[in-house]
Amino acid sequence: DADVTQTPRNRITKTGKRIMLECSQTKGHDRMYWYRQDPGLGLRLIYYSFDVKDINKGEISDGYSVSRQAQAKFSLSLESAIPNQTALYFCATRASTGQPQHFGDGTRLSIL
Amino acid sequence: QKEVEQDPGPLSVPEGAIVSLNCTYSNSAFQYFMWYRQYSRKGPELLMYTYSSGNKEDGRFTAQVDKSSKYISLFIRDSQPSDSATYLCAMVRGSYIPTFGRGTSLIVHP
Numbered sequence: 001d002a003d004v005t006q007t008p009r010n011r012i013t014k015t016g017k018r019i020m021l022e023c024s025q026t027k028g029h030d031r032m033y034w035y036r037q038d039p040g041l042g043l044r045l046i047y048y049s050f051d052v053k054d055i056n057k058g059e060i061s062d063g064y065s066v067s068r069q070a071q072a073k074f075s076l077s078l079e080s081a082i083p084n085q086t087a088l089y090f091c092a093t094r095a096s097t098g099q100p101q102h103f104g105d106g107t108r109l110s111i112l
Numbered sequence: 113q114k115e116v117e118q119d120p121g122p123l124s125v126p127e128g129a130i131v132s133l134n135c136t137y138s139n140s141a142f143q144y145f146m147w148y149r150q151y152s153r154k155g156p157e158l159l160m161y162t163y164s165s166g167n168k169e170d171g172r173f174t175a176q177v178d179k180s181s182k183y184i185s186l187f188i189r190d191s192q193p194s195d196s197a198t199y200l201c202a203m204v205r206g207s208y209i210p211t212f213g214r215g216t217s218l219i220v221h222p
Contacts, residue, residue: 041214042200042215043156045209090155097207100146100158101202103148103155103157108153
C-alpha cells in the first residue's frame with residue numbers, strides 16, 4: 001500500500017460545485033502539504049499544516065480551504081469550483097526540518 | 113528572477129547516453145537539495161537527497177552540489193527508456209517550505 005494516498009484519483013465536475021480531495025498517510029509525519037501542478041508552472045503550494053492545530057496559507061490559497069482531521073488526514077476543498085482550478089493536485093508529507101517531502105500520486109481534477 | 117531555475121527541456125538522448133540535468137539557485141541559505149523523478153500521471157518520487165557540497169552516488173544516479181556556484185546537477189549513467197520522465201530539483205533551508213524547480217522533461221529513445 002502507498003504511504004501517501006489521495007482520493008479520488010480522477011474527478012470531473014461542473015463549475016460551482018463543491019469538491020473535496022482527501023489525503024491520508026501512514027508515514028507518521030506531522031507536516032502535510034497541498035500543491036497544484038500546471039503545465040509550465042511547476043508545483044505551487046496551496047496550504048500546509050505542521051500539526052493538527054496548525055494551518056497555513058501557501059502562495060495560491062484563494063478559492064481553497066483545508067481541514068486537518070487527524071495527524072494522518074488532510075483534506076482540500078474547493079467551495080465553488082471554477083474552470084481555472086483544473087489541474088493536478090498533490091498531497092505531500094514531511095517528517096521534520098531538513099527532511100525531504102514524500103508525495104501521493106495526485107488527483108487529476110477537471111472542472112467544466 | 114525565480115529562486116530556482118531549471119530548463120524545462122525536453123531533453124532527448126539515445127539509450128546508453130550520460131544525462132546531465134541542472135538547476136541554479138539564488139538563495140545562498142539553501143541547505144538541503146533533492147531530486148525527484150515524476151512519471152506521467154504519478155506523483156514526484158524522491159531520487160536523491162543531500163545536504164553538503166560534493167557528489168552523492170546511488171546506482172546509476174549521481175547528485176552533485178556546488179554551493180559556491182549555487183548550482184546542482186543530477187547525472188544519469190547508461191540511461192534507459194524507463195528513465196524517461198520529468199525531473200524536479202528542490203531545495204530547502206531549515207524549517208522553510210521546499211522550493212521546487214519547474215522540472216526538466218527527459219526522453220530516452222531506444
